[in-house]
Amino acid sequence: MLRVLSRPAVRLVERYLPDPYIFVLLLTLVAAIAAMVVEGQTPQAVMRYWGDGFWDLLKFSMQMLLVLVTGFMLASSPPVRRLLDGLAGRVSSAGGAIVLVTVVSIMASWINWGFGLVVGALFAKALARQIRVDYRLLVASAYSGFVVWHGGLAGSIPLTIATPEHFMADSIGVIGTSDTIFALFNVVILAVLFVVIPLVNRLMLPPEDESVMVDAEQLAEPEPTPANFDRPAAYLEHSAILAWLVGFAGLFFLADHFLLQDGGLNLNVVNFLFLFLAIVLHRTPRALLDSLNEGIKGGAGIVIQFPFYAGIMAIMVDSGLAESLSQMFVSIASADTLAFWSFISAGVVNVFVPSGGGQWAVQAPVMIPAAQELGADIPRIAMAVAWGDAWTNLLQPFWALPVLAIAGLKAKDIMGFCLVQLLITGVIIAVGLTVL
Template sequence: MLNRVSKPFVRLVERYLPDPYIFVLLLTLAAFIAAMVVEGQSPAAVVTMWGEGFWNLLTFSMQMLLVLVTGFMLANTPLVKGMLDRLATLARSPGQAILLVTFVALAASWINWGFGLVVGALFAKALARRIQVHYPLLVASAYSGFVVWHAGLAGSIPLTIATEGHFSQDMIGIIGTDQTIFAFFNLAIVIALFLVVPLVNRLMLPPKEESTFVDPKNLEEAYEGDPEITRPAEHLENSRVLAWLVGFSGLAFLFQYFVKGGGLNLNIVNFMFLFLAIVLHQTPRRLLNSLNEAIKGGAGIAIQFPFYAGIMAVMIQSGLAATISSGFASIATERSLPFWSFISAGLVNIFVPSGGGQWAVQAPVMIPAAQALGAEIPRVAMAVAWGDAWTNLLQPFWALPVLAIAGLKAKDIMGYCLVLLFITGGIISLGLTFL
């Protein structure tokens, strides 16, 4: 039944969803118009906000580009490719491949969102090299695991409010992760999604005659072997000693970092991917060959993220994001505030796809509303976190690394993600409201 239900959504998205670059241009214009119409901002003021904020995500843009590049290079090492291929042997049929890639992506995303994006995409390719399975749904399944990231160990909102000195500490104090990430209601939602999302993806699998397969040869990264050394500098390029001295130094730092109690964050994930790749590629030349392949998929990230930074600046500085949040909070009750916080966060996330940035926008509205209504502040905070993660199934911003690794376009997977958007939205809403 779900296969039949998904077909209209898949056709709709394939026909009308533009390239993510066009999508971000349309969102830019929508933010301009909304800021002028709703907030009464002048065109000149809106353009100033946009232009001044355009480069505010340069650090984050580089981090995301490195998620793609370092993850690709690590997966391109013989050891990791072999591990992924061995794990892929657990799937003996297309249906099992869909279930397995979804579960792995969910688990990896709950640990760390950057880790989940790369692992899911790379594992999908490993499965496609072994099994004839509908490739767009396989990649969509890998991306669908991302829906749990903000309720996991790297969730920026729960970690922010658990950190001494956070910007809203004078209003709510320090809220430990036992009340957010590890609270019963949150864990129950996560467990429900671990059960439902793989099943939904499996039920959307089309019959073989309607499936789109990919040639396994197109998923292989060619290895041409080490070149013949003809000049002194090439001895350094092919030196295992040089690579290992630097590579094991990086791994030594990671060992010390984790022994001292350090946790996973985006910089640490990228650092780990990079230095593991340096060691496992064995020579600088092999790493550089892999880098040349990896960087080809980074164009979308490099050009689109600055536009989202500009949109974020317009949404925040014009007051539009706060107006959206206030509008939903004004119709809420003590019981329904988490639900409306979730919905408003999902809407804001389409324009401001950044968990930490979104909490900075919505906290000044949602916290006073929760205090006035007597609602649970940890639950409201997690509702904003879930809303931020939820509409990533619609917003192609975060799918760019996955699509670059898999070699697909947003329109190929977003129809399936749209079905999941409705189903997961219902599960999350019920959990936030009634558990």
Template sequence: MKAFTAFCERMVQRFLPDAFLFAILLTFTVFLLGIIFTNSSPMQMIDYWGTGFWDLLAFAMQMSLIVVTGYILANTPLIKVVLKKISNLANTPSQAILLVTFIASLACLINYGFGLVVGALFAIHVAKRVPTVDYRVLMASAYSGFLLWHGGLSASIPLLIATPDHFLEDTIGIVPVSETLFSGFNLFIAGFLLFTLPFVNRFLMKARDPLIHSDATEWQTDNTDENSEKDSVEGKSPAGRLENSKTIAFLIGIMGLTYVIYFFINNGFDLNINIVNFIMLFLGVILHGTPRRFLNSATHAVKNVGGIVVQFPFYAGIMGMMVASGLSEQMSLWFVEMSNAFTFPLFTFLSAGIINFFVPSGGGQWAVQGPIMIPAALDLGVDTAKTAMAVAWGDAWTNMIQPFWALPLLAIAGLKVKDIMGFCVILLLYSFIPISIGLLFF
């Protein structure tokens, strides 16, 4: 296993291109597959690509803000102290890996956006605490928690089918989360991964010579202390006094947090990506103390989102070609044709994992696969709740080797996709076992 892990890492380091080139290669791949396996002409595929190219603008902004607001909040004095205290639980590289994996996994079960940011930020603090830890394995460990997101509280597919008026309500009705998220098979998968992934990542650390990232703390340097003297000088002018007003920061922060309380009262614990960003933004305003300190931190934060801004439109174009050409439907039908009542959940999971390469969005993937997989499940007599969760776990599974979701974490960590993907291949192979057991035998 150590030799195989080392082999995977060497192959990834040698052959996996930068995340932006990976997106371009996926674009070419889907373009050719659409021409070969559907009735689409080259010009039609280009039309599908260009038409869909900007469909993820809102989502790209959300993910950019995840990085920006996470950076801002992490650089407040209070949060630095909290993260540092928790990181003090790790005294050795092994303990560092175990702790980061568990915290990141737990955070992703609560909310996927929250988990991505917390995992990366916490890993940076742990790297400061244990500077001899292999930094690339540490960040792969932080990202491994994302395996659990679609079995947790922010899972888009089970939450969607539990909501009135969802697009498949006439076929399957309202499916409560007791049959999906809190079912026996889902609790088994999520629990098994939560408590075993830390030890798998610890093994990955021992499978290679460590790489020490001497700049691991660079991302968190926003020169807040260096700006203190400058703030006091500029504060003598009327504009400067406003920029350095603690009263203004406090009032707008309280206004934001008041809305958060109102939102949860009216919507329950709906911890979606927008409210997570909202909370981190206004907590950042309050905890930085003044608008000027907040803006100084934001200026440093936006340097980390270039990859997201540039690459997400390419994935939107890929999704446009997949859906409009019918290629995603063809892929789903291939797996349906080879299934029986027993194997259907497994093949649904595998098909979702493959389609996730090209449609890396849980909600978007369900819109593509749901209308195909649910009627097939009904024909075979397969539980529709398990079918939905099979799509959900397939979507989460191949995120380990799909750079789309890793971009925010990589931006925070200051790494490239090839730095962690060799380890993520092992995590992909390992996680296939408990997911398959849960879908087939529970």
């Protein structure tokens, strides 16, 4: 049944989903028009919101570009390539490849969302070099595990409200992760998704005559540049000692960060880890630079699109449109249904504001007073917003860009399968938030 359901979804998306750049341009126009029609903003005011906020994600854009590049460099190092190929070589069937890449992606995304995006995509490539399997579904499966990130260890909303002096502390105090990430309802949701997402992906596997295969040679990593010591500087470029002195220094810093300073795992730490592991494992600066030149090719979408999303976020927040959208759902909620409507509203807002932290800043001032007035469970409402933010990432190509760049696909190739997952996971999460 799921295979039959996925066929029209895939065809629909392949035919009508534009390139992510076109998608972000259309979202810009929709947000601008909505701000003028719904909020009564003038065109000049909307233009100023958009222009003033256009560069607000520069730091995050660089972080995401580094997620792509450092992850690619790490995976293309000889030891990691052998490890991924060895693990992929243990899989003997297309169905097994789909299930395994989904499980790995879910586990990695639960630890850290950036880690999950890169590991899932790289493992999908390794599997495709070993197994004949529909490459579109394989990459979609790697991306589908990302839906659990906001219920995991790096969820920005539960970690924010667990931090002393967070911006809503005066209203709700500090809420520990035992009431959010490790609450029974959240653990049950994660456990069910851990079983259902791989199963759904496996059941969507098309027959071989309908599958889109990829030639393993197309996914082969480039061979390193042969050493050529025709000039003195070449000895430095091919010096393992130089690379290891700096590389191991970075790894010792991380050991100090985790073991002696009790530091956490965030996006900067993940990028730092990927980079310095890549420096050590490539052995020479020249090998690392060759890998960098190959990996950077896929970063164009991140560079050009993220500023547009920053402009959209500014329109949504500064015009009051995001708050009005949240308030619309709150107005029809009761204490028992507020979690559900918070989840749905967060999913809608996420299409325009694809940032967990940014979305909480917009929705918390609406959702928290509503929860207090209705007597709803505040930690559950916070997690409802978190899950809504993560859920519609299966539809919003913003977060898929690093995965697509690594895999060499377009959004339309995977989003049809993700649309099926969107429908099924949405029901599971909504039931878990409102019934458990």
